[in-house]
Amino acid sequence: MTRPPIPSGPRATSTSVQSGDIVLGVFAPELVGIIAITRDARTKRRHKADLHGMYVVPDHRGKGLGKLLLVQALQLARGMDGLEEIQLIVAAHNHEARGLYERFGFVLVWTELNALKVGAHYVDAHHMILAFEGRRHHGSDDVAGRASKGPSETAHG
Numbered sequence: 001m002t003r004p005p006i007p008s009g010p011r012a013t014s015t016s017v018q019s020g021d022i023v024l025g026v027f028a029p030e031l032v033g034i035i036a037i038t039r040d041a042r043t044k045r046r047h048k049a050d051l052h053g054m055y056v057v058p059d060h061r062g063k064g065l066g067k068l069l070l071v072q073a074l075q076l077a078r079g080m081d082g083l084e085e086i087q088l089i090v091a092a093h094n095h096e097a098r099g100l101y102e103r104f105g106f107v108l109v110w111t112e113l114n115a116l117k118v119g120a121h122y123v124d125a126h127h128m129i130l131a132f133e134g135r136r137h138h139g140s141d142d143v144a145g146r147a148s149k150g151p152s153e154t155a156h157g
């Protein structure tokens with residue numbers, strides 16, 4: 001019986017900390033896991049980046065590859081000059097992924113109701129943020145209040 005090859009650690013497929021684009025892959029030897037962090041290019045949004053596209057193929061899940069990808073991607077992101085926070089969106093029913101993000105310090109900011117519509121079925125989405133040390137909030141109290149309640153409660157409530 002042949003044993004499946006052991007995946008190599010995450011390596012960059014196309015990464016530029018300077019431009020704010022990180023794409024990491026895990027290979028065994030084909031691509032079995034991926035993660036991306038993309039910094040917002042607009043001047044007034046350059047303190048933020050999006051984490052997206054995190055995926056490990058089913059046969060390789062539960063072996064720590066997701067954590068490895070997160071550790072390395074976040075380490076690279078911390079090297080981006082002026083980057084203050086990383087945001088992501090995860091389906092509300094994806095408890096495994098949410099738990100993983102929380103263990104890395106991401107916090108739930110608000111939940112978007114009916115974010116996706118798949119046929120007749122709606123999916124809610126959690127918006128989560130990881131704030132780097134030293135990041136400060138300079139907004140007004142009004143903005144802070146709305147952010148903690150979430151747009152769905154203020155816009156429609």
Ligand SMILES: CC(C)(COP(=O)(O)OP(=O)(O)OC[C@H]1O[C@@H](n2cnc3c(N)ncnc32)[C@H](O)[C@@H]1OP(=O)(O)O)[C@@H](O)C(=O)NCCC(=O)NCCS
Pocket residue numbers: 054055056057060061062063064065066067068089090091094096097099100
């Ligand atoms: C989320 C995902 C990337 C995690 O990848 P992974 O390689 O399985 O993750 P890890 O092996 O590093 O495990 C990370 C944590 O997930 C949890 N986990 C992993 N496998 C699990 C399983 N079979 N059942 C329940 N929890 C599990 C564990 O809590 C683990 O943390 P712990 O070891 O500290 O307890 C992977 O499940 C996946 O690709 N899912 C589908 C796509 C997806 O949901 N992406 C995120 C979209 S925002």
